[in-house]
Amino acid sequence: MTPFKRYYSRTLQFALGLFLMLPQIGMSQEPARPIIQQVEFKKDTLNISNYGAKGNGQFLNTATINQTIRTCSERGGGVVLIPAGIWLTGPIEMQSNVNLHLKRDAVLLFTKDFDQYKLVESNWEGEPAWRNQNPISGKNLSNIAITGDGIIDGSGDAWRMVKKSKLTSSQWKNLVASGGTVDSDAAIWYPSESSLRGSKQKKAGVIRPGTTAEDFKDVKDFLRPNLLVFTNCKKVLIEGVTIQNSPAWNIHPLLCDDLTLRKVSVRNPWYGQNGDGVDVESCKNVLIEDCTFDVGDDGICIKSGRDKAGRERGKPTENVIIRNSVVYHAHGGFVIGSEMSGGARNIWVEDCSFIGTDIGLRFKTTRGRGGIVENIFINNINMVDIPGEAILFDMYYAAVDPVPLAGEKRPAIKSVNIPVTEETPQFKNFYIKNIVAKGASKGIFFRGLPEMHIQNIWIEHATLQANKGIEIIEASQINLKNIVLKTQQSNPLITIENSSDIHLDNIQALDAPEVYVQVAGDKSDNIRLTKSNTSSAKVVSQFIAGSTDKSLTIKN
CATH class of the missing domain: 2.160.20.10 (Single-stranded right-handed beta-helix, Pectin lyase-like)
Structure with missing residues (x-):
């Protein structure tokens, strides 16, 4: 069977399975399944x-x-x-x-x-x-x-910050010794001072009216x-x-x-x-x-x-x-x-x-x-x-x-009813x-x-x-x-x-x-x-x- 035929055979099999399932699960009509157009290239x-x-x-x-x-x-x-x-x-x-x-x-x-x-x-x-x-x-x-x-x-x-809590003691020591810098709590390693500065900005890099690339060069x-x-x-x-x-x-x-x-x-x-x-x-x-x-x-x-x-x-x-x-x-x-x-x-x-x-x-x-x-x-x-x-x-x-880390405490959710708006998911x-x-x-x-x-x-x-x-x-x-x-x-x-x-x-x-x-x-x-x-x-x-x-x- 060619890949093309295999693709459509599997698609039809799954569609049939869902069709048979619909009366049991309470949906009267399933949306049409998509057909994904495929690429074609010259052999050059x-x-x-x-x-x-x-x-x-x-x-x-x-x-x-x-x-x-x-x-x-x-x-x-x-x-x-x-x-x-x-x-x-x-x-x-x-x-x-x-x-x-x-x-x-x-x-x-x-x-x-x-x-x-x-x-x-x-x-x-x-x-x-x-x-x-x-x-x-x-x-x-x-x-x-x-x-x-x-x-x-x-x-x-070379880019990512790393949390101390996610490494062993030996891994953390080796990472710190490799260069970069750590935050004031010695809890997160950053590859550079520029990276650390960026972590302290709220939504660093987000485009706002009047901002240019120059505004973010230091982070x-x-x-x-x-x-x-x-x-x-x-x-x-x-x-x-x-x-x-x-x-x-x-x-x-x-x-x-x-x-x-x-x-x-x-x-x-x-x-x-x-x-x-x-x-x-x-x-x-x-x-x-x-x-x-x-x-x-x-x-x-x-x-x-x-x-x-x-x-x-x-x-x-x-x-x-x-x-x-x-x-x-x-x-x-x-x-x-x-x-x-x-x-x-x-x-x-x-x-x-x-x-x-x-x-x-x-x-x-x-x-x-x-x-x-x-x-x-x-x-x-x-x-x-x-x-x-x-x-x-x-x-x-x-x-x-x-999943909270061992010993981590998170505040309980407080249930408050607010009006429904366009911001309500x-x-x-x-x-x-x-x-x-x-x-x-x-x-x-x-x-x-x-x-x-x-x-x-x-x-x-x-x-x-x-x-x-x-x-x-x-x-x-x-x-x-x-x-x-x-x-x-x-x-x-x-x-x-x-x-x-x-x-x-x-x-x-x-x-x-x-x-x-x-x-x-x-x-x-x-x-x-x-x-x-x-x-x-x-x-x-x-x-x-x-x-x-x-x-x-x-x-x-």
């Missing part, structure tokens, strides 16, 4: 070594590689070949109709000389910002690719680039390569259409600040398949701009298929947010494994973002050794690591099925806003081994069906607070809980627990903080 091949490049790890090849890419594009496109060798370079600028192809023994190594990266108008965490030029970039291009079996190394260790080292950024490009392929050691995010497609990531490996140190695997931002028609991520922040992440800037851009990430991928260390395996102010919709995730990610399925936002996240379909996810929640919806994201219409988690801190966690509940979530056929079971706060129209819970510390097994229209059907506790379900808050209402082994608990139901037994109906 230009070898960078024939244009003066040297793969000895010492010669700076920036000008040579960029000239070869321009020449290829001007001739109508084709392949620019990176042969075996260590090819030291500064920033590379892609051109239309060019496939940058790395041979198996090729290492494209970006220089640690910060002077090679000029400050440019860019984007940082969903807002326009001055940043150091991206090691690989392209803007307003079409029909571009990076392929092969080689390695792209961003030399991110230039702090303005780390993302490794690979394509902006407003059409028909993009990244296939086969290993992308690693980025100063910040590894792969950042922004405002792109028809994007394919296939068989890509992405690696960053687990302690790397902002070391996301891939952040798909305000893109349309995306396929991510057969990829592997092992990074220092979120693994596979969906974004669409931050706060006012994202709302004004008004471009959601939509029509995305993610399948057959593995995420090892990461803050989240599959993630939406927190910069989702332009919205996200029509996203399918299937047949993925998360091994040791802090959280498995992670959906995060906060007041001020705005944006609507809806029509998310997730099927067949395996998780192992998840330190946090297997499935998390949180509308109080606070930009901290998802929404999570609704998620359909999640066939989830297995072996080891997690908590199985399922919902935390919505009093003024905007998390709404219409379906989770069906899940087996979750976790310390704690299910917690639902400020949510409505939540449907959990055929859930098996093996818990160690869960008391109660299920907690529901100020939530309504909650249907729990066939919940099975493998370990007898002290309390099966606890209801809290005077706004809790219309909670139904059916066909569940409530008799295994010493106390079936408990009502606190203004709730009454009228809020809960149990039928077995």
Whole structure:
């Protein structure tokens, strides 16, 4: 079977599976699945070594590689070949109709000389910002690719700050001895004084009226680039390569259409600040398949701009298929947010494994973002050794690591009801099925806003081994069906607070809980627990903080 036929065969199989699933999960009509347009190139091949490049790890090849890419594009496109060798370079600028192809023994190594990266108008965490030029970039291009079996190394260790708490004593001493500087608390190492100064500025580099690059030169080292950024490009392929050691995010497609990531490996140190695997931002028609991520922040992440800037851009990430991928260390395996102010919709995730990610399925936002996240379909996810929640919806994201360090105390969330505005985010219409988690801190966690509940979530056929079971706060129209819970510390097994229209059907506790379900808050209402082994608990139901037994109906 050809790759073309195999792609459409797998797409039809998954579509059929979801179609059969719809009557059970409560959605009458699934959105049309996208067809992602693919790249095509001339066979003409230009070898960078024939244009003066040297793969000895010492010669700076920036000008040579960029000239070869321009020449290829001007001739109508084709392949620019990176042969075996260590090819030291500064920033590379892609051109239309060019496939940058790395041979198996090729290492494209970006220089640690910060002077090679000029400050440019860019984007940082969903807002326009001055940043150091991206090691690989392209803007307003079409029909571009990076392929092969080689390695792209961003030399991110030269750029990133490092927290002492994330290293052993010996590692910390060696890092400090290597140069750079530490903050006044001796808690964070910075590669330079310029980087430290930048850390003390609020939203350093963010473009404001009247500011220029000159205004940020004294903090230039702090303005780390993302490794690979394509902006407003059409028909993009990244296939086969290993992308690693980025100063910040590894792969950042922004405002792109028809994007394919296939068989890509992405690696960053687990302690790397902002070391996301891939952040798909305000893109349309995306396929991510057969990829592997092992990074220092979120693994596979969906974004669409931050706060006012994202709302004004008004471009959601939509029509995305993610399948057959593995995420090892990461803050989240599959993630939406927190910069989702332009919205996200029509996203399918299937047949993925998360091994040791802090959280498995992670959906995060906060007041001020705005944006609507809806029509998310997730099927067949395996998780192992998840330190946090297997499935998390949180509308109080606070930009901290998802799992507190030993001894770390975080303030409790204070629930305050405020008016709904354009700044109010929404999570609704998620359909999640066939989830297995072996080891997690908590199985399922919902935390919505009093003024905007998390709404219409379906989770069906899940087996979750976790310390704690299910917690639902400020949510409505939540449907959990055929859930098996093996818990160690869960008391109660299920907690529901100020939530309504909650249907729990066939919940099975493998370990007898002290309390099966606890209801809290005077706004809790219309909670139904059916066909569940409530008799295994010493106390079936408990009502606190203004709730009454009228809020809960149990039928077995």
